[in-house]
Amino acid sequence: MNSVVWLLLIAWLLPLASFATILLGGHRFSRLGWVAGLLATGSITASFLCSLAAAATWLWQNPPLMHAQSDHHEPLLNKPHNNLSPHPAAAEIPSAGSMRVLSGVDSFGNREGYFALKESDGRLNIAQRGELPYGTSRMAGGLPSSTLNRLNLQSHDRSAKSPPGAIVGDWYTVAEFGTLRMTLGYYVDSLTILMMLMVTLVATCIHVYSFGYMREELQDVVEDPEARVDNSAQPLQRPGRFARFYQFLSLFCFSMLGLVLANNLFMIFVFWELVGICSFLLIGFYLERPSAVRAATKAFVVNRVGDFGMMVGLAALWGAGGTLAFAESSKDPGLFSRARTVYEQAVTSSAVAQEKPAKVQEPSAPPGPPGLPHRLSYTLLVLGGLGVFCGCVGKSAQFPLHVWLPDAMEGPTPVSALIHAATMVAAGVYLVARFYPVLMPEVLLFVAMVGLTSAVMAATMALVAGEIKRVLAFSTVSQLGFMMFALGIGGWVAGIFHLLTHAFFKALLFLGAGSVIHATGTGEISRLGGLCRKMPWTAVTMLVGCLAIAGAGIPLVVGLSGFHSKDAIFAQASLLALKGSPVGRLFLALAAVAAFLTAFYMFRLWYLTFVGPSRQSHLLAHAHESPAIMIYPLVILSIFAVAVGWKIPGVGWGIPEILEQARPGVGLSGIMWRWWVLPPEAESHLPYVHKVASWVAFAAGVSGFLLATMIYGLRLLDAARLRAACGWICYVLERRYFIDELYERVFVRAALLLAKSAAFADKVLIDGCAHTLARLTHRAALAEEAIDRRVVDAGFNTLGHHLFQLGLLMRRVQTGFLRQYLMLALVGTIIIFVLAHLF
Amino acid sequence: MSSITFFHYFAVACFLFVTGLFCILSKRNVIAVLLGVELVLNATNLNLVALGRFPGWQPQLAHEGQVLALFVIVLAATEAALALGIALCFYSLHRAPDLDEAQDLKG
Numbered sequence: 001m002n003s004v005v006w007l008l009l010i011a012w013l014l015p016l017a018s019f020a021t022i023l024l025g026g027h028r029f030s031r032l033g034w035v036a037g038l039l040a041t042g043s044i045t046a047s048f049l050c051s052l053a054a055a056a057t058w059l060w061q062n063p064p065l066m067h068a069q070s071d072h073h074e075p076l077l078n079k080p081h082n083n084l085s086p087h088p089a090a091a092e093i094p095s096a097g098s099m100r101v102l103s104g105v106d107s108f109g110n111r112e113g114y115f116a117l118k119e120s121d122g123r124l125n126i127a128q129r130g131e132l133p134y135g136t137s138r139m140a141g142g143l144p145s146s147t148l149n150r151l152n153l154q155s156h157d158r159s160a161k162s163p164p165g166a167i168v169g170d171w172y173t174v175a176e177f178g179t180l181r182m183t184l185g186y187y188v189d190s191l192t193i194l195m196m197l198m199v200t201l202v203a204t205c206i207h208v209y210s211f212g213y214m215r216e217e218l219q220d221v222v223e224d225p226e227a228r229v230d231n232s233a234q235p236l237q238r239p240g241r242f243a244r245f246y247q248f249l250s251l252f253c254f255s256m257l258g259l260v261l262a263n264n265l266f267m268i269f270v271f272w273e274l275v276g277i278c279s280f281l282l283i284g285f286y287l288e289r290p291s292a293v294r295a296a297t298k299a300f301v302v303n304r305v306g307d308f309g310m311m312v313g314l315a316a317l318w319g320a321g322g323t324l325a326f327a328e329s330s331k332d333p334g335l336f337s338r339a340r341t342v343y344e345q346a347v348t349s350s351a352v353a354q355e356k357p358a359k360v361q362e363p364s365a366p367p368g369p370p371g372l373p374h375r376l377s378y379t380l381l382v383l384g385g386l387g388v389f390c391g392c393v394g395k396s397a398q399f400p401l402h403v404w405l406p407d408a409m410e411g412p413t414p415v416s417a418l419i420h421a422a423t424m425v426a427a428g429v430y431l432v433a434r435f436y437p438v439l440m441p442e443v444l445l446f447v448a449m450v451g452l453t454s455a456v457m458a459a460t461m462a463l464v465a466g467e468i469k470r471v472l473a474f475s476t477v478s479q480l481g482f483m484m485f486a487l488g489i490g491g492w493v494a495g496i497f498h499l500l501t502h503a504f505f506k507a508l509l510f511l512g513a514g515s516v517i518h519a520t521g522t523g524e525i526s527r528l529g530g531l532c533r534k535m536p537w538t539a540v541t542m543l544v545g546c547l548a549i550a551g552a553g554i555p556l557v558v559g560l561s562g563f564h565s566k567d568a569i570f571a572q573a574s575l576l577a578l579k580g581s582p583v584g585r586l587f588l589a590l591a592a593v594a595a596f597l598t599a600f601y602m603f604r605l606w607y608l609t610f611v612g613p614s615r616q617s618h619l620l621a622h623a624h625e626s627p628a629i630m631i632y633p634l635v636i637l638s639i640f641a642v643a644v645g646w647k648i649p650g651v652g653w654g655i656p657e658i659l660e661q662a663r664p665g666v667g668l669s670g671i672m673w674r675w676w677v678l679p680p681e682a683e684s685h686l687p688y689v690h691k692v693a694s695w696v697a698f699a700a701g702v703s704g705f706l707l708a709t710m711i712y713g714l715r716l717l718d719a720a721r722l723r724a725a726c727g728w729i730c731y732v733l734e735r736r737y738f739i740d741e742l743y744e745r746v747f748v749r750a751a752l753l754l755a756k757s758a759a760f761a762d763k764v765l766i767d768g769c770a771h772t773l774a775r776l777t778h779r780a781a782l783a784e785e786a787i788d789r790r791v792v793d794a795g796f797n798t799l800g801h802h803l804f805q806l807g808l809l810m811r812r813v814q815t816g817f818l819r820q821y822l823m824l825a826l827v828g829t830i831i832i833f834v835l836a837h838l839f
Numbered sequence: 840m841s842s843i844t845f846f847h848y849f850a851v852a853c854f855l856f857v858t859g860l861f862c863i864l865s866k867r868n869v870i871a872v873l874l875g876v877e878l879v880l881n882a883t884n885l886n887l888v889a890l891g892r893f894p895g896w897q898p899q900l901a902h903e904g905q906v907l908a909l910f911v912i913v914l915a916a917t918e919a920a921l922a923l924g925i926a927l928c929f930y931s932l933h934r935a936p937d938l939d940e941a942q943d944l945k946g
Contacts, residue, residue, distance in 0.1 A: 814945060816942030816945030819872075822863060
C-alpha cells in the first residue's frame with residue numbers, strides 16, 4: 001500500500017474510532033456530552049486533514065492534464081507512472097480489459113509497451129487507454145458513420161490523457177465461498193479521493209456547526225415541545241443526548257467513507273446498509289416525536305424497496321460473473337473488465353447482425369478465468385445494472401422512491417445537511433458513477449429518464465412547499481435527478497462534478513436554514529420574513545447558496561460552483577440534442593425547465609425568509625444572529641460554494657480535470673436501440689456546444705430568478721392571486737402529485753390489510769387452537785385432580801384411618817401393669833413352645 | 840441308693856423357677872419381685888450346672904454349664920445392684936414400693 005492508501009485508511013477509520021470510544025464510554029458521556037462532541041469533531045477534522053494529504057499526494061504523483069485542446073503529448077510520455085502498486089493486480093482496469101481484447105497483449109500489460117504503442121500508432125493508442133476498447137478499426141464496418149466520427153473525435157480529444165489508473169487492493173478477506181470472495185478493500189482513484197475530501201470537509205463543517213445547533217442537548221434535562229406525554233399539555237422531559245448525536249454522526253461518516261473506498265459490491269452493500277441504518281437513527285433522533293419515528297421508518301422502508309432491487313442486481317452479477325470485485329486482481333476477475341468484454345462482444349455481434357436485418361443475437365458468453373461461471377451475458381449485465389441502480393434510486397431518493405426524503409426533515413437540521421450533502425443521497429449517485437463500466441447503455445437511458453423525471457417533478461413540488469427545509473429537500477431530489485440525468489446521458493464528469501459542488505451549497509443552504517430555525521424556532525416560510533436585518537450573516541451566506549444552486553455566473557466566463565457544474569450537464573444535454581438524438585431535445589428542454597424552477601423556488605425561499613415584511617412580528621422580535629460557532633461553518637461552506645468550480649490558479653486545472661483521470665470506459669451506443677447513442681463527453685467542451693448549453697442554462701436560471709423577484713421580491717405580482725388562479729395545480733403540487741397517497745393506498749393500506757388479516761388469522765386460528773388446547777389441558781388437569789383426590793388420596797386416607805383405629809385398639813392392650821406384660825410374655829412363650837412341640 | 844439324675848436337678852430347678860415366676864407375678868412389692876427374679880435366675884443356674892454335670896444328655900455342654908453359671912451369677916449380682924438402685928429411685932419417686940404405680944410409659 002502506498003501512502004495515499006494509508007492516509008485514506010486512517011481517514012476512514014478515525015470516525016469509527018470516535019464512534020467506538022463514545023459507544024464504550026457509554027453513560028460517562030451522557031454527562032460530558034461536549035467531550036464526545038470534541039472527540040467526534042476532532043476525529044472528522046483529522047480525517048479531513050488525512051484526506052487532504054492523500055489528495056495532495058495523489059495530485060503530486062498524478063497531476064491532471066490540461067484541457068483537451070492544448071498540446072499534451074510531451075509531458076505525458078515522460079511522466080513516471082509509479083503510483084501503481086507493484087502488484088500486477090492493481091493494474092488499471094479499463095486498460096487491462098481492453099488490451100486483452102484488442103491485441104492479445106497480456107492483460108497486465110506493462111507500461112513500456114503501452115507507451116511504445118501509443119507513440120507508434122494513434123489508433124492503438126485510443127484503444128489502449130481503455131476509452132474505446134473495441135477501437136475504430138474493429139467497429140468500422142458496423143457502426144453508422146456519425147457514430148464513428150464521434151468515436152474518433154472523442155478519442156482524439158482525450159487520447160492524450162493517460163488515466164493514472166486506480167490503486168486497488170484488499171485489506172481483509174471476510175469470507176470465501178467457492179469463487180466468491182468477500183473482502184474489505186480499497187479502490188482508489190481520483191473519484192475516491194475527491195469524494196473523501198468532500199465528505200470529510202462537509203462533515204467537519206457540520207460537526208462544528210452542531211456544537212451550536214445542538215447546544216440544548218448538553219443540558220441534563222431537555223424539554224421537547226413537540227413531544228407530549230400521553231397527550232397531556234406537559235412537554236416531554238428527557239435527558240440531553242449530545243453524545244449520542246455525535247456518536248451517530250461519526251458512524252455515519254465512517255459508513256460513507258467506507259462506501260467511497262470500497263473495491264467490491266459486497267463492501268459497498270455492507271456500508272450501504274450502514275448508511276441506511278445511520279440515517280434511520282438520525283432521522284429518528286427525536287424519538288419521542290411520533291412524526292420523527294414515522295419519518296425514520298418511512299426512510300428505512302423505502303430504502304429497503306430499493307435495496308431489494310439492489311440485491312437482485314448483486315445476485316445477477318455474482319451468479320453470472322462469479323465475482324463482486326470491481327477491479328481485476330490475481331484472485332478476482334474484475335466486474336469492470338468482464339462487463340467490458342461482454343459489452344464489446346455484444347457490440348461486435350450486433351454490428352455484424354446489423355448488416356443482415358435480423359434480430360440481434362444474444363452474444364455468447366465470453367471466456368472467463370477458469371473455475372468461474374461463464375454465463376455473464378449482456379442481458380444479465382443489463383439486469384444487474386438495473387438492479388444496482390434500483391438501490392441507488394432508493395438511496396438517492398429518485399422518482400418512484402423519493403417520498404422518504406421530504407419526511408426525513410424531521411431529524412435535526414445538521415443531520416439533514418449531512419444526509420443531503422455529503423453522505424446518504426450522495427451514495428446513490430456515487431455508486432452509479434463508480435459502477436459506470438457495468439452499466440450498459442440501456443441502463444443509462446433508464447438512469448437518465450429517472451433522473452430527469454425526478455429533477456422536474458421535485459422542482460415543481462418545491463414551488464409550493466411551505467417549510468424551509470422541505471423546499472431544500474425537494475431541491476435535493478431535483479439536483480440529484482440532475483446528476484443522475486448527467487450520468488445517464490454520458491456526462492460522467494459533469495454528474496460527479498455537480499455532486500461535489502452540490503454537496504457544498506446544499507450543506508450551506510441546510511445549515512443556513514438550521515440557523516433560521518434555531519433563531520426563530522420555526523421553519524414555516526409563511527411565518528418568517530424580514531430576517532435580513534436580524535441575521536445578516538445567515539442571509540448573505542444563504543444568498544450565496546441560492547445563487548450557487550441556481551447556477552449564477554457570467555455565461556462562458558466564470559460563475560459560482562453551481563454554474564460550472566450545471567453548465568457541464570447542460571453541455572452534455574445540448575450535445576445530445578445537437579447530435580440529433582430524438583430524445584435529446586426533449587431532455588434538454590426538460591432540464592432547462594428544471595433549472596428554471598430551481599432558480600425560482602430557491603429565490604422564492606430566500607425572499608420569503610429574509611426580505612419583505614415580517615409576517616409574525618414576535619418571531620422577528622426574538623430573532624437573533626446565531627452564535628459564531630454556527631456562522632463559521634456557513635462562511636467556510638459559502639467560500640467553497642463559490643469557488644469549488646473554479647480552476648486552481650497557476651496550474652490551470654480544477655475538479656473536472658481531476659475527475660477526468662478516473663473516467664471509466666463507457667459504452668457509447670445501445671445495442672437494443674440504434675437511436676440511443678451517447679455522445680462522448682469531451683465533445684461537449686467544443687465551443688459550439690458549450691455556447692448553446694451556457695445560454696440555455698443562463699436563460700433558464702435568470703428567468704427563474706426574475707420571476708421570483710417579481711412575485712416575491714418586488715411583489716409586482718400578487719402571489720396569492722397567482723395561486724388562486726391555478727388552484728388545482730397548486731393543490732396537486734402540494735399533495736406531491738398524490739404519490740404519497742398512492743403509496744398509502746396501494747402499499748401501506750395493503751400492508752396494513754395484510755397485517756390485519758394476519759392478525760385476524762392469528763387471533764382466530766392460532767389463538768383459537770392455543771386456547772382450545774389450553775382449555776383441554778385445564779379440563780384434563782381437573783379430571784386428573786378429581787382422580788387424585790377421590791381414588792389415590794381417598795385410598796391412602798382410608799388406609800391411614802384404619803391404621804389409626806388399629807393403633808387406638810392396640811393401645812388398650814398397653815395397660816401399664818408390668819406384671820400383666822410379664823404374664824402375657826409368659827403365656828406367649830408357653831404358646832410358642834406348645835406350638836413348636838406340636839408341629 | 841438310687842443316684843441323683845438330671846431329672847432331679849431339673850425338678851428342683853422347675854420348682855424354683857415356678858416359685859420365682861409366681862413371686863414375680865403375684866407380688867406388688869418391688870423387692871419381692873426382685874426376689875422372684877433372683878429365684879428364676881438361680882433356677883436357671885441350677886439347670887446350667889446340672890447340664891454341665893450330665894453332659895451325656897446334652898453333650899454340647901461339657902463344662903460350659905458351670906462356666907455359664909458363673910457368668911449368670913455375676914450378671915445376677917450386677918442386675919441386683921442395678922435393680923435395687925432403680926427400686927430406691929422408684930421408691931423416692933412414688934413413696935411406695937408398689938409396682939403397679941409404674942405406669943408412666945402407658946400408651
